[in-house]
Amino acid sequence: METLLLGSIFAAALVFAAILLLVGVIRLVLGVVFLPFKILFAVLLLPFWAARFVLRIAGLLLVLPFLVVSGGAVLLVVVLGGLLIAALPVAVVVGVAALLWMMVRAVVRPSTAVALR
Numbered sequence: 001m002e003t004l005l006l007g008s009i010f011a012a013a014l015v016f017a018a019i020l021l022l023v024g025v026i027r028l029v030l031g032v033v034f035l036p037f038k039i040l041f042a043v044l045l046l047p048f049w050a051a052r053f054v055l056r057i058a059g060l061l062l063v064l065p066f067l068v069v070s071g072g073a074v075l076l077v078v079v080l081g082g083l084l085i086a087a088l089p090v091a092v093v094v095g096v097a098a099l100l101w102m103m104v105r106a107v108v109r110p111s112t113a114v115a116l117r
Helices: 002-107 110-116
Strands: none
16 A cells, blocks of 8 residues: 555656656757847847936936935934934933022022022
8 A cells, every 4th residue: 555655656756757857848949949039139129228228327317416415304304303302301301400400599598509609
């Protein structure tokens, strides 16, 4: 029973390998047959590819200054926003310290305040 199962698996693997080999040979033959046509179309389409390349470079050169300016503006906004976010906790601490200083200043008698200076 096991021999029959292993034999059928081996036969299926051989059939699969033969099909893959046949497909590979057919692709190779068709590639060789159509190679002159591929070369001919590549030569015929070469001016269009070159024109497309030149137009893409020209478009990039037209758009590049706008991209640089807008990128700089975005970078400036991001840096200023980051500085604001970093400075916000410090501003809260400074504000609380200023309020505390004003309250102590209001409570302390003027004569004592003059002596502390």
